[in-house]
Amino acid sequence: MSAAPYKPSRWEFQGVRLWHAALLGGFVIAWVTGDEDTYAMHLFAGWWVAAVVTLRLVAALLAPAGSPLALKRPNRNQMLTVSILSTLALTVLAAFSGIAADVAPFLEDPHEALAVMSLWAIGLHVLVAVIVFKGRQWLRRVSAALVVVALGAVPALAADPARDAIVAAYAAQAKQQDAGFSGFSAARGEALYRLRHTVNPEIASCSTCHTDDPTKPGRHAKTGRVIEPVAVSANPKRFVEADKVEERFMRDCKSIFGRVCTATEKGDYLTFLINR
Amino acid sequence: MKRLILATILSVAVAAPAMAGGDWVAPVKDPLTLKECGSCHMAFQPAFLSADAWRKMMSNLANHFGDNAEMAPDKVSAITQYLTANAGGYRRGVSDSKITDTAWFARKHRKVAPEVWTRKDVMSRSNCPACHKQAEQGLYDDD
Numbered sequence: 001m002s003a004a005p006y007k008p009s010r011w012e013f014q015g016v017r018l019w020h021a022a023l024l025g026g027f028v029i030a031w032v033t034g035d036e037d038t039y040a041m042h043l044f045a046g047w048w049v050a051a052v053v054t055l056r057l058v059a060a061l062l063a064p065a066g067s068p069l070a071l072k073r074p075n076r077n078q079m080l081t082v083s084i085l086s087t088l089a090l091t092v093l094a095a096f097s098g099i100a101a102d103v104a105p106f107l108e109d110p111h112e113a114l115a116v117m118s119l120w121a122i123g124l125h126v127l128v129a130v131i132v133f134k135g136r137q138w139l140r141r142v143s144a145a146l147v148v149v150a151l152g153a154v155p156a157l158a159a160d161p162a163r164d165a166i167v168a169a170y171a172a173q174a175k176q177q178d179a180g181f182s183g184f185s186a187a188r189g190e191a192l193y194r195l196r197h198t199v200n201p202e203i204a205s206c207s208t209c210h211t212d213d214p215t216k217p218g219r220h221a222k223t224g225r226v227i228e229p230v231a232v233s234a235n236p237k238r239f240v241e242a243d244k245v246e247e248r249f250m251r252d253c254k255s256i257f258g259r260v261c262t263a264t265e266k267g268d269y270l271t272f273l274i275n276r
Numbered sequence: 277m278k279r280l281i282l283a284t285i286l287s288v289a290v291a292a293p294a295m296a297g298g299d300w301v302a303p304v305k306d307p308l309t310l311k312e313c314g315s316c317h318m319a320f321q322p323a324f325l326s327a328d329a330w331r332k333m334m335s336n337l338a339n340h341f342g343d344n345a346e347m348a349p350d351k352v353s354a355i356t357q358y359l360t361a362n363a364g365g366y367r368r369g370v371s372d373s374k375i376t377d378t379a380w381f382a383r384k385h386r387k388v389a390p391e392v393w394t395r396k397d398v399m400s401r402s403n404c405p406a407c408h409k410q411a412e413q414g415l416y417d418d419d
Binding site for chain 1 (some may be wrong): 315341397402406
């Protein structure tokens with residue numbers, strides 16, 4: 001006797017959707033809170049992701065064959081199966097490695113790598129799902145949108161609006177101070193960075209504290225305190241607070257050059273370190 | 277994030293015994309003081325100097341031990357307020373501007389060999405965190 005094919009209820013489909021939302025929500029929150037300041041939230045989101053996946057696994061084991069919640073779905077497109085498995089595996093590994101890294105900090109690097117990989121896997125998964133369910137027409141529309149987003153996102157990653165605003169403000173000032181101003185120069189900025197002065201022999205140049213290689217951590221020449229790298233490539237948190245930048249320029253220029261720096265010098269210096 | 281995790285583990289590991297009577301100096305809590313006075317060196321705990329010493333230092337930040345620590349006047353007064361309100365009135369607080377010049381400091385460090393102070397990773401007596409890893413949390417009895 002063969003059982004009638006299982007007829008899933010509306011709630012099972014809703015459940016699958018809800019689960020997607022819960023997982024994606026947790027992931028997004030974990031992704032955007034991966035910073036020191038929001039660590040508690042990050043940790044919570046990590047546990048959330050782990051719990052949501054575990055719950056899903058339990059539901060899959062309990063669900064009757066044929067339910068959209070079941071583990072095995074004989075009619076599923078194979079490409080989709082692969083993408084689901086890899087996305088889930090990476091997300092789960094990312095979550096658990098993060099939880100483990102909380103007590104074993106050496107797992108921090110693998111955790112970050114896994115998180116980045118799961119982001120890619122999620123992107124691919126969306127792509128595959130779109131292909132499988134909605135066909136190419138949809139895909140074309142989505143990929144056009146993605147290209148637009150990517151075109152906007154790539155420069156946004158390298159640039160920071162706050163930093164741009166600081167440089168722009170110095171440019172406006174430079175134009176006022178000097179009618180012949182024609183843009184900042186990284187080369188002039190580098191010269192300024194390395195030039196040795198005699199005002200204060202103990203701290204002869206910017207590189208005395210910020211080191212010859214601005215991508216490396218420096219050390220305060222008098223107090224010995226470690227200073228984080230000043231090149232933006234090595235330290236994306238650089239030059240994003242106008243108040244701090246201006247305060248430091250005032251102090252550091254006075255101690256090393258014995259005078260304040262001009263707006264052009266400040267812009268050149270920033271341009272050098274932003275492109276470094 | 278790494279630092280935060282480490283700090284969390286460390287503070288959990290040491291907080292209990294430290295509270296139980298070790299040499300625990302109330303750490304700096306004021307965010308402005310931490311930021312403005314913690315960039316060139318660690319933000320020294322206010323209890324290490326007297327209110328007078330802090331006032332004197334804060335009134336001449338342009339000549340700050342051979343460096344220039346100028347800042348906007350409103351910041352200066354807010355920080356002065358915090359430092360003097362939490363200054364050490366007795367024992368630790370001595371009316372001198374340098375913590376490392378006080379008799380108290382010399383006494384606590386009499387067993388430290390002279391050549392240690394000039395080691396490349398120490399450079400200066402004022403670099404407390406070079407030797408006291410949890411100096412910024414106010415813990416100095418770790419070694």
